[in-house]
Amino acid sequence: xxxxxxxxxxxxxxxxxxxxxxxxxxxxxxxxxxxxxxxxxxxxxxxxxxxxxxxxxxxxxxxxxxxxxxxxxxxxxxxxxxxxxxxxxxxxxxxxxxxxxxxxxxxxxxxxxxxxxxxxxxxxxxxxxxxxxxxxxxxxxxxxxxxxxxxxxxxxxxxxxxxxxxxxxxxxx
Amino acid sequence: xxxxxxxxxxxxxxxxxxxxxxxxxxxxxxxxxxxxxxxxxxxxxxxxxxxxxxxxxxxxxxxxxxxxxxxxxxxxxxxxxxxxxxxxxxxxxxxxxxxxxxxxxxxxxxxxxxxxxxxxxxxxxxxxxxxxxxxxxxxxxxxxxxxxxxxxxxxxxxxxxxxxxxxxxxxxx
Ligand SMILES: [Zn+2]
Numbered sequence: 602x603x604x605x606x607x608x609x610x611x612x613x614x615x616x617x618x619x620x621x622x623x624x625x626x627x628x629x630x631x632x633x634x635x636x637x638x639x640x641x642x643x644x645x646x647x648x649x650x651x652x653x654x655x656x657x658x659x660x661x662x663x664x665x666x667x668x669x670x671x672x673x674x675x676x677x678x679x680x681x682x683x684x685x686x687x688x689x690x691x692x693x694x695x696x697x698x699x700x701x702x703x704x705x706x707x708x709x710x711x712x713x714x715x716x717x718x719x720x721x722x723x724x725x726x727x728x729x730x731x732x733x734x735x736x737x738x739x740x741x742x743x744x745x746x747x748x749x750x751x752x753x754x755x756x757x758x759x760x761x762x763x764x765x766x767x768x769x770x771x772x773x774x
Numbered sequence: 775x776x777x778x779x780x781x782x783x784x785x786x787x788x789x790x791x792x793x794x795x796x797x798x799x800x801x802x803x804x805x806x807x808x809x810x811x812x813x814x815x816x817x818x819x820x821x822x823x824x825x826x827x828x829x830x831x832x833x834x835x836x837x838x839x840x841x842x843x844x845x846x847x848x849x850x851x852x853x854x855x856x857x858x859x860x861x862x863x864x865x866x867x868x869x870x871x872x873x874x875x876x877x878x879x880x881x882x883x884x885x886x887x888x889x890x891x892x893x894x895x896x897x898x899x900x901x902x903x904x905x906x907x908x909x910x911x912x913x914x915x916x917x918x919x920x921x922x923x924x925x926x927x928x929x930x931x932x933x934x935x936x937x938x939x940x941x942x943x944x945x946x947x
Contacts, residue, residue, distance in 0.1 A: 648947030
């Protein structure tokens with residue numbers, strides 16, 4: 602088990618598309634464990650993707666439970682699927698749109714508003730190579746899209762909306 | 775040691791103002807920090823943090839050619855600068871109502887009384903000339919979360935305003 606070093610922008614490895622996983626072996630299981638441990642060290646992170654630790658493979662974890670289980674009365678609108686291990690994930694269906702504020706372990710000291718699909722259907726393998734399908738919406742859906750962007754070499758900075766554009770979307774919806 | 779200044783520029787909107795300003799600043803050896811430009815009622819406005827070795831009058835001289843040729847009003851203040859200190863909002867408030875004197879004062883006064891710190895505010899007069907609608911979107915921080923604003927919001931709703939409060943859940947991944 603190890604907490605891995607998180608790459609931060611402008612490290613160019615964050616822009617490289619990751620390669621599909623073909624071998625579901627012990628080192629993959631170890632990578633998932635290390636990613637999990639690294640994510641938990643990050644300040645309030647709900648997901649992490651392998652390219653953020655310099656591993657160019659299509660592996661990500663999402664777990665929004667800590668945020669949804671907070672003791673506030675108003676929790677983010679979201680599906681709950683617990684801890685998701687997403688290997689070679691594909692979004693096969695998208696519906697609606699939702700804006701939300703995002704930050705990133707790889708982009709310290711910046712948050713911005715991003716437009717995402719509200720509901721998604723995502724297919725992925727787990728670390729044992731078993732196929733899974735998840736229906737997600739809201740906060741969880743946004744988190745998955747954020748992580749899949751990392752696998753495609755994209756950061757949320759590529760999608761940030763101007764405050765004025767957000768104003769118009771929110772005010773005149 | 776370099777000094778920080780806040781440069782405020784107001785004028786009739788026309789193409790090339792930002793380009794002109796940033797060009798003379800960089801050629802004069804001045805660096806930019808955070809900035810915010812908005813077009814308000816057809817007027818160009820910008821506030822820019824500018825850093826350099828010289829005095830406020832040195833800076834004024836550098837900007838003057840652009841200011842004069844484009845008919846801009848330029849104002850310069852010496853400031854203390856805090857970069858990398860971005861307080862994160864945890865609540866967004868959207869307000870609209872028939873335009874009348876005192877809307878912003880009512881809204882911000884009541885919400886401040888309930889513990890809101892405003893981090894960002896945009897407002898527009900929308901609708902038609904005969905029946906103008908005032909729209910405000912505020913990002914802010916409330917120590918005890920969005921619920922602390924509930925009674926203030928009810929009060930504002932009684933004053934004929936439509937007020938929506940939505941928690942901002944920052945997604946970090
Ligand atoms: Zn990220």
